[in-house]
Amino acid sequence: xxxxxxxxxxxxxxxxxxxxxxxxxxxxxxxxxxxxxxxxxxxxxxxxxxxxxxxxxxxxxxxxxxxxxxxxxxxxxxxxxxxxxxx
Amino acid sequence: xxxxxxxxxxxxxxxxxxxxxxxxxxxxxxxxxxxxxxxxxxxxxxxxxxxxxxxxxxxxxxxxxxxxxxxxxxxxxxxxxxxxxxxxxxxxxxxxxxxxxxxxxxxxxxxxxxxxxxxxxxxxxxxxxxxxxxxxxxxxxxxxxxxxxxxxxxxxxxxxxxxxxxxxxxxxxxxxxxxxxxxxxxxxxxxxxxxxxxxxxxxxxxxxxxxxxxxxxxxxxxxxxxxxxxxxxxxxxxxxxxxxxxxxxxxxxxxxxx
Numbered sequence: 001x002x003x004x005x006x007x008x009x010x011x012x013x014x015x016x017x018x019x020x021x022x023x024x025x026x027x028x029x030x031x032x033x034x035x036x037x038x039x040x041x042x043x044x045x046x047x048x049x050x051x052x053x054x055x056x057x058x059x060x061x062x063x064x065x066x067x068x069x070x071x072x073x074x075x076x077x078x079x080x081x082x083x084x085x086x087x
Numbered sequence: 088x089x090x091x092x093x094x095x096x097x098x099x100x101x102x103x104x105x106x107x108x109x110x111x112x113x114x115x116x117x118x119x120x121x122x123x124x125x126x127x128x129x130x131x132x133x134x135x136x137x138x139x140x141x142x143x144x145x146x147x148x149x150x151x152x153x154x155x156x157x158x159x160x161x162x163x164x165x166x167x168x169x170x171x172x173x174x175x176x177x178x179x180x181x182x183x184x185x186x187x188x189x190x191x192x193x194x195x196x197x198x199x200x201x202x203x204x205x206x207x208x209x210x211x212x213x214x215x216x217x218x219x220x221x222x223x224x225x226x227x228x229x230x231x232x233x234x235x236x237x238x239x240x241x242x243x244x245x246x247x248x249x250x251x252x253x254x255x256x257x258x259x260x261x262x263x264x265x266x267x268x269x270x271x272x273x274x275x276x277x278x279x280x281x282x283x284x285x286x287x288x289x290x291x292x293x294x295x296x297x298x299x300x301x302x303x304x305x306x307x308x309x310x311x312x313x314x315x316x317x318x319x320x321x322x323x324x325x326x327x328x329x330x331x332x333x334x335x336x337x338x339x340x341x342x343x344x345x
Contacts, residue, residue, distance in 0.1 A: 073152050073219035073336035078269035079181050083281050084297030085304065086255065086288045086319035 148239050150224065151188035152263075152338030153196055153216035160184065160216070162209035166195045171209060174200075180283065182266035185338040186211065187285070188218070201285035205260050223339045225264075225303070225331075227321055229257060230345035232313045234303075234323060236331070244330055247313045249306070249322040255290050257301065257319050262286040262341045264303075267332055278305015279325040280332040284341060288319040303341070304328060 155176035164171045176184030178201075186198035189208060196216070200207045222239045229250050236244040251257040265283040273279060281304035291299040303321045305328040306312065312322060321343075323331075 070151065070218045070220050073221040073338060075333055075335060076182075076267055076337055078267040078280060078332060080269045080271060081180055082271045083180075083268045083277050083283075083302070083304070084295040085277070085281060085283065085300050085302035086251075086291055086294045086297075087276050087302075087304075087317060 149220045149222045150338075150340050151191060151196075152219045152221060152336065153186045153188050153198055153211065153213075154219065154338070155184040155186075155216055157215065160211055162198075162200065162211055164209065166192070166210050168210070172202075174202075178266060180266040180268060182337060185263070185265065186216070187263035187338055187340055199261065199263060199285060201263075201265050203287050205258055205262070205286040205289075219336070219338070221336050221339050223335055225335070225339060225341040227257075227303075227341065227343045228345045229259065229343060234321070234327070236335070244327070244334075246323055246327040249312045249314055249316040251288075251317050251319040252315045255288060255318040256315075257317070257321060257343060258286060258289050259343045259345065260286055262301070262343070264335060264337050264339045264341060265300075266337060269332075274307055276307055277302075278307060278322075278328055280305055280328045282328075282331065282335070286343075291318060294318060303331070 155174075157176070159173050159175045161170045162172050162174060163169065174184060178184050186196075186200065188196050188198055190197035191213075194213050195210050196213050197208055197210050200209050222237075224237050225234060226237065227234045227248060227250075232248050232250065234246055234248050235242050262285045265285050268277070268281045268283065269279070270277040270281060281302045284301040284303065286301045288294065288299040288301060293299055299319070301319050301321070303323060305325040306322040308316070308322075309324055312324060316322065
């Protein structure tokens with residue numbers, strides 16, 4: 001009787017462990033997608049954030065470059081006229 | 088006995104569950120750490136870029152030249168102030184109107200004006216002009232009858248000049264080249280080329296049909312170079328003015344000293 005009771009107890013313990021282990025597995029499996037889905041937006045942010053961050057520097061200098069558009073001045077072709085300077 | 092075994096099994100199962108939850112919690116922290124690193128790396132390039140763009144406008148020894156975009160430009164007495172005059176482009180010689188920039192304050196530029204009195208300044212909108220840079224400048228020493236062209240800090244050309252006579256002196260001051268002219272008469276008093284200056288004779292209000300504008304030009308009397316011989320213009324040899332015509336840009340600063 002004692003042996004039978006022990007076997008039943010062990011069986012019940014094993015069943016409980018297996019069941020709870022399975023639940024923990026599904027819980028972990030349920031959480032993993034949320035973990036990977038969390039980094040996904042987090043990854044998107046870093047990749048999307050540096051892009052505007054890189055865009056801003058290039059976007060900022062563009063108007064800055066457009067405004068002065070500082071090129072090197074060089075000699076020009078003369079105007080052929082009769083000058084009227086003080087001589 | 089049965090209840091003891093059941094309790095033991097339940098306790099073991101709970102222990103398994105708690106271990107699994109602890110593992111999940113530690114992994115859930117990682118993304119925050121990762122995003123923290125990303126924030127740190129994100130701020131560095133922006134700092135570098137902002138630093139890189141600042142030294143650009145500061146510039147070195149070069150001068151900025153503003154060329155008028157349209158057919159006229161409004162000049163203001165002060166930034167955001169009342170307009171003082173409108174200047175047309177091209178100028179009387181058909182050359183695009185340029186100004187020498189004295190101060191660059193972003194949307195506004197303080198420029199040296201090619202008007203009387205000599206040395207007049209005004210403010211223009213940066214949007215109304217295109218900017219160029221030159222490292223050249225011309226210095227004229229009246230007392231030594233000598234000119235020197237600098238490229239940055241390096242003297243690249245020097246030669247003798249003739250300046251104004253006592254009654255029609257070449258006024259000292261800071262000017263800039265306004266146009267390059269090739270005279271129709273190549274054997275005339277202006278020589279091979281003439282660069283108009285932004286300054287005017289303090290004595291002659293008009294000369295030869297013009298407004299008494301100063302110039303640097305060649306000559307058909309090279310023997311007068313090294314003396315006070317002109318009506319205010321700076322005369323150089325034809326070789327020197329030809330070199331200047333091939334190397335200097337309109338808007339190049341010119342300083343007359345001595």
